[in-house]
Amino acid sequence: MMTYLERDAELIRRCLPKGTAVPEDSDGLFLMYAVLLRAKGAEVQASDVHDAWSAWMIGVEPGHESVLPFDELDADTRGEDSPFLVAIRAAAALR
Template identity: 55%
Template sequence: MSYLCDDARLIQSHLPPQARPPEDADALFLIYAVLMRAKGLGVTDVDVHDAWAAWMETRNPGHPALVPFDSLDESTRLADLPYVQAIHAATRERARPGRSG
């Protein structure tokens, strides 16, 4: 497995139990891993939604949430927050002394 797979698993490990990632979301978490490496603690809910939208475009191009983040209703926007928090937590963990990556 690659370093991106390791980062994707790290992000998943920081999701709260109530977060429900889509089934077969390995590719989505790889995109989140790239976001983490590129932006770290600067990752926003807009970034997470955009990453999800890119992934969803390949799975269901007619999905109703394939709109800009600002066009989403509040409950849908809030669904991105646990993923932002997991990416931030994984970023902090990866930055700890003695952790490679």
């Protein structure tokens, strides 16, 4: 039986734009995105998505070069959070 957070995580996955690259073994990441969905809904910002990704990445690859505050990232790296931001906002609209 799926928990409410797992259901929200699955909804976010379904809302991802086609062709979005999803990290392997990212169930924990999508649970963090589900918390963002519940806490911020459509008001979620790209920096929030990046913070969730950074928290997840610390457990996966602690020295990853993009584990930095959002405003310290270059524009291309910031853009990598965009499909997940779109998906969380779309999921919020469906909920």
